[in-house]
Amino acid sequence: MPNNIFDGGVTGISMIIGNSSKIPLAALVAAINIPFLCIALKKLGKKFILRAAYAMILFAMMIKVFDGFEDATEDLLLATVFGGVILGVGVGLVLRSGGCLDGTEIVGIMVNRKTNISVGNIVLAINIVIYIIAGAMFGIDRGMYSMLMYFITSKVIDIVEIGWEQAKAIMIITDNGEKIAEGLHENFGRTVTFIRGEGLISGTEKDILYCVVTRAEIFEIRKFINSLDVTAFTTITDVSEIIGRNVKQKPEA
Secondary structure, three states, rough: OHOOOOHHHHHHHHHHHHHHOOHHHHHHHHHHHHHHHHHHHHHHOHHHHHHHHHHHHHHHHHHHHHHHHHHOOOOOOHHHHHHHHHHHHHHHHHHHHOOOOOOOHHHHHHHHHHOOOOHHHHHHHHHHHHHHHHHHHHHHHHHHHHHHHHHHHHHHHHHHHHOOOOEEEEEEEEOOOOHHHHHHHHHHHOOOOEEEEOOOOOOOOEEEEEEEEHHHHHHHHHHHHHHHHHOEEEEEEEEEOOOOOOOOOOOOO
């Protein structure tokens, strides 16, 4: 990465070592990842390790390819933003295929299986240590730019892995379930799942409707629900992944 802007994980460790030696970055990334793969071989299975090894080798090769662009700009902000975007796209595509690019992710998975700490939090903690070391060795501003790149990379990974048009889940608690359900189907082409409930205070039966829609439909659906039942209690939450029929498909006529 140009101008000593550091990535996280094994790549970040390799960049710190590479800045203090003449060893090529691609060779360092491949070499440091090997012990992680060996340790995880028995724990995570051969298929996972093979996918991870393939992705890591390909990543090391792409580092070599992008070495030619190292002096493309001297602007630290441009290097940070575009470096984060390019890295995020690559990592996102690997994750969508069930692979793994970094030995620290393997550590995160293994620790997560024995503790209640999430993989994301483990990797984040490792990366914070790396950025602190980078900041101490090469200047606080380099550490801060590196953290910014990590944030951009994380957001781009989410977009590539999950999709730009993130889905939303709507849960509606109402006394007019049938009417709202029919209206959602007629006006938006969305079906709902009925759940029967009971109010704690009132003791009356309630209709609980569950429906998954796209983010672009939220405004109109909210208006529609209010037009039918102003007393309806509605919650809207993010959906990170959908298995089954894609809500982005146009409803059949």
